Amino acid sequence: MSRQYIDCREYPSTMNCSVALSADSDKELLEAAVQHAVAxxxxxxxxxxxxxxxxxxxPGTPPLKQTQAKAT
Known part of the structure; x- marks a missing residue:
């Protein structure tokens, strides 16, 4: 299985969370993401x-910097 990630920077929130999580298994990543979302x-x-x-x-790993979409 290849590395996967989820990145809070992609989802705007009032707290401007900058956490990105990655793991080699879906199960491990899901558990970490759930713990983060709850806590x-x-x-x-x-x-x-x-x-x-x-x-x-x-798939892959989170980028070092999150690119922001430009308003048109």
Missing amino acids: IHGHTDSPDLRKQLASLFK
């Missing part, structure tokens, strides 16, 4: 949260 963002661990987070996984 830091105040979400409740649920099957829906887990499904939503897993759908946001991307």
Whole structure:
């Protein structure tokens, strides 16, 4: 299995979270992402949260800098 990641910088929030998580397995990444979402963002661990987070996984590793989309 290849490395995967999820990056909070891609999802605007009032706290401007800059955490990015990566792991070699989906299971490990999901557990870390759920723990982060619950402890830091105040979400409740649920099957829906887990499904939503897993759908946001991307292959590879997070970029060092997050690029912002320019307004047109």
